[in-house]
Amino acid sequence: MWYNDTNVHYGAVLYMSGKAQWIWHNGDLEIMQLNRCLTSRYEREIFIPPFWCTDDFCKNVKFIKEFSLGAPERMFVTANGRFNVLLENTDLPAANNYIRGFDGYLDLKPGRYRMTVSVYNEAALPALFVEGRTVLSDASFQSTGNDFRICEVGCGGYFDRNYPPAAFRFNCERVDFTVTERTESALVLDCGRELVGKIKFGGAPGAGDIRLFYGESLPEAKDGENCELLDVIRLPERAETEIAKAFRYVQIVFPDGMTPVEPEIYSEFVPQPRTGYFRSSDSRLERIFETSLRTLALNTREFFIDGIKRDRWVWSGDAYQSYLMNYYSFFDLETTRRTITALAGKPPVKTYMNHIMEYSFYWIIGLYDYYMYTGDERFIRRVFGTALEIADFTENTRKNAGGLIEGKNGDWVFVDWANLDNRGEVAVEQIIYYKALETIVKLCRVLGIDGERYEKRRAELSVLLIEKLWDGERGVFYYSLRDGKPDKAIKKHPHIFALVYDILDGEKRAAVIKNVLLDPSAEKITTPYMRFYELDALCLAGMHDLVLDEIRDYWGVMLDEDASGFWETCDASQKGAEKYAMYGRKYGKSLCHAWGASPLYLLGRHFVGLEPAEAGYKSFRLTPVLSDLEFFEARLPVLEGDITVRMDGESLRVLSDGTDGVIRLDKKRYIPAVPADYEENGYLCFRVRGGEESYIALKLRGKTVRAPKNDECRS
């Protein structure tokens, strides 16, 4: 075996049937969990709820199922909440009755039925569980919030009749630690790497307040006055912490007279049965991939969150990057769907997601990715109404007389943490909105919905973008228009998105790469958040070798700091305590931030070079780039099994478990020893069959070019 085989394989189950499971009103479990997630943020003892408006689950739900029984059947019915059961025998239209004296079981004669269960719960998610021989609560049920809209129920993952979804708990495992310091009244512990965990004192060591000071770094844990997270365990009332917190180190201060004892530490986690890997001759790159995996895994909780210490919130823009990283690491579709669903909220659309304008547009764009990687039309259909509503909301409330969109009414036009003035008609917003409209048009086609009106808007915006925001003389985008006047500052941001979202013709594209992306005098991107798009754009422009060096440098610096997760930002020039500070607080910086994990996507998508060629990964396209590595070997989970790739200077091996595909070798980089099946746009293409191993002997065409000439930008 030339590849590592330690992972479990299993297919992603989208709609399990044949088994009774808890069901809920579509989207409502996700909304309830989102609210719980958004309210688990603390700064020291200060509770910080979100500062935008979130939706809520529906307390009053009707679940509906029509079925036919050929034989008598007994079914068990229970609900999370007060409920009633209304049974209509559709063979006997008059027999329309509430079940009286209901004791948990229905005994039904053969016939055709329509069952309606009304469930009300003031405090927690209304949910239903029905288990008969043939009638089982699952995705075949429908529900309504009594608003005359009936939809498919939500379901998945809750099969225990005694464990309704409102009672959700994370998996936990006990973790080891070392005691790094011990005094008469305190301990400092090191868990070896960061985690989100709870601390418990097994045997009660007395009475009084045990104070806990958490740290992502050792200095933070030891600085009780300034650490970001803390807890108090009040013995004997409570022997463990209530909300799991993020830490690697913890300082435990015992009350007077209590002898320090070692606690138990439990780490909360989401099981990920499928995990990709990336091995290479460059062990630094291997560690970058591994640390990225760990960073994304820790930030994968109920949802893809931004950072485990802070904010622990679901930001649609951050989540959109996590979706993409996830397609090249865990292929965790449950969390993806859960995040997309929770962010959608409840109709009607009243504001943007997280009240950030472009965050709703990213959400739309992410739907097409989800469709391509999974082919799951059924899920897209569930949430697509929100995409259309966002576009209509934008058109009706944010489009000005000139046809461009502009933030207002408390919108946050974010773009990036950078020196940006986002008033007026910001080019980046138009570009991302344009891509969202294009996505809607494509998905309308997939779902068989008339997308005419969105296509019209897309076409209009396509023209306006260039007419109003393109500076033909300089071959760059204005940053924005304010009161009709262009802001001529040249920022990388609009140009990065223009490349990533492929909105330029060849000439303008080349100009943007030359005039902005490769201009060493252009203001540098500083957040990993925006570097995700910048490096993506550079790869799309064929600058793989440059990107590989950037990854080694930027993420490598954090490894040198013994990072067990990647950071919110990193500036190699900051030394000592300074590197932990942010937002004016000594340890304000998050040291395990989801957007730090972007090497997963960059390496998987652009070096292993994997992507779906058809929706639902019916076939894949693999365009590997070895760059300056001696070899790499990667296994990436896809919808059907995994795809494993090993490349070195002499050969390429590919094993796809179940998916057919095409290997594409760049003629400018590689000379294969065997003839290609066909050639396309400068690539030699080889067909691959699912389940078969492909081996292509090859040679490198000369040495990797570190500083490509400009005419190579057109990949």
Next chain:
Amino acid sequence: MWYNDTNVHYGAVLYMSGKAQWIWHNGDLEIMQLNRCLTSRYEREIFIPPFWCTDDFCKNVKFIKEFSLGAPERMFVTANGRFNVLLENTDLPAANNYIRGFDGYLDLKPGRYRMTVSVYNEAALPALFVEGRTVLSDASFQSTGNDFRICEVGCGGYFDRNYPPAAFRFNCERVDFTVTERTESALVLDCGRELVGKIKFGGAPGAGDIRLFYGESLPEAKDGENCELLDVIRLPERAETEIAKAFRYVQIVFPDGMTPVEPEIYSEFVPQPRTGYFRSSDSRLERIFETSLRTLALNTREFFIDGIKRDRWVWSGDAYQSYLMNYYSFFDLETTRRTITALAGKPPVKTYMNHIMEYSFYWIIGLYDYYMYTGDERFIRRVFGTALEIADFTENTRKNAGGLIEGKNGDWVFVDWANLDNRGEVAVEQIIYYKALETIVKLCRVLGIDGERYEKRRAELSVLLIEKLWDGERGVFYYSLRDGKPDKAIKKHPHIFALVYDILDGEKRAAVIKNVLLDPSAEKITTPYMRFYELDALCLAGMHDLVLDEIRDYWGVMLDEDASGFWETCDASQKGAEKYAMYGRKYGKSLCHAWGASPLYLLGRHFVGLEPAEAGYKSFRLTPVLSDLEFFEARLPVLEGDITVRMDGESLRVLSDGTDGVIRLDKKRYIPAVPADYEENGYLCFRVRGGEESYIALKLRGKTVRAPKNDECRS
């Protein structure tokens, strides 16, 4: 003293200040209580939640207050929910900080501050309580649901820092009962009159299930198989019932081996410190007024509900009538505001109130009444946005190409429980909508809001109503248009509303009275709900004598049945068990239904003849009609004190505690012994000063005419 003086007088406090009180996000307490109220309906053991979509309170609220301190001040801050306190010293713009180590008290130096308290509560209403020397939580605070809308907070009535509004409980009093039947294992109790109460077994008489069968009537309580309401008390776990139920009688069945013991019964009630009265030579009429008072009082709970046995729901159409009855009985403005606020729900408007089209229109119309009776512009301003939204929603979604409105998307076009076909463009809906638009225009003027667009719609509809729905040949309204064709059935309904809402010129008005209201062959109105409007219309047409007989007959029949409250419907021809049945159930009919109390309004508004002449009862207009009575004496609470009136065949006495007004005597009915101050439209008018008693000696002009001639219809 010529008048009864047993009642407490006090002014209606609209906005209490100078005292710390619990505050909440505007409307949210009412919405929380509404949801609790709507989910307290049971049919036997079956829980029946509402079948339309209701809104929910906001879980995440920011409370905001700016203040200046001239001296140091300590303030106590607590909240219902997890919270943080952010304090900005506006003299020092940089000092913007969460209060760390908060222990319940803030100690502030002199200066200018902006305080923001964020409160989150997943399960119950977020609320805030602040008590300093000068800074007190009250209506001067603002709040936001983090949707960038900031409004005045909700407040009122919750002054105990340990008792947040989410913990609301009704007042209770123990009531006496008699044991009417006693067997070895059962008791039947009679409380003498109906109540909403809980039953409790003081000393635990053993273990087992005690079963309770409630009855509004004795037959219902004794018919355990068919009574509408029941309960089980499982001893020893629980010794009392959980939800108060409506009953006068209760059958208590004890388990085997348990000796029957008498329980304690507690009645839930809303204290009403101000209660009007009506005395008369006709003791039947007195009893009708008293029983109406009791009926309305029992149906006044968190809100004005429809019926205490069933549905216990807040229906906007029913509540609208209760508001009017209440202005002539309890003048309970708290419950009025609470009901109006709860029904408004949360923006945006997504459907009609109770999903019934005209119920939202009644809600709008009721705002103008509230304004006239109270002058409370501040409250109107709080809820007026909903009125505008309803009109816009109707215009955008329910108006068809012909300019008329039509129910759709699951709307219930109710009108009345009667033989009606409410498809298409129903005349009644147009008329009520017209009145709602007229109300909006008037209130826009009051509030200084531009109402141009609503005035335009009102004027358009005014023309269309006659053009499309008036049958000029017959001098009647069509019932509706369906697919452009008139439904020519002559129903009283549109004609009643045309009179009550005064939309006809003199000629058409006379035609409607003659051709429909007084046509003995016209299909009779059968519900007290619609009789409210019918009798109101007849009084407006001057048919007081006819109306008095109708009141005596219709409501008198129920007194003959020993009613302690008035019924949902009453048909004198039904005898025995038949009279309790409705909706296909043996005891389905509600025997204490708010709309049964309409004599309060009819007698107060049209016989005592009291109404506000200027907004806020700044002055009143009193147009008393003795009809065939020897005398009546009534005291009715108004905004400032009460107005007491006694009339007989020889004199009229009026005492207004605080309000100036005008007495108007119909020249066709009365000959005063003193000269009038002035004459107007056939009325002799006498000015009255608040605090002074007026006495007018008079004679009746001949005997009361029982069957007025048609030319008298133009009052």
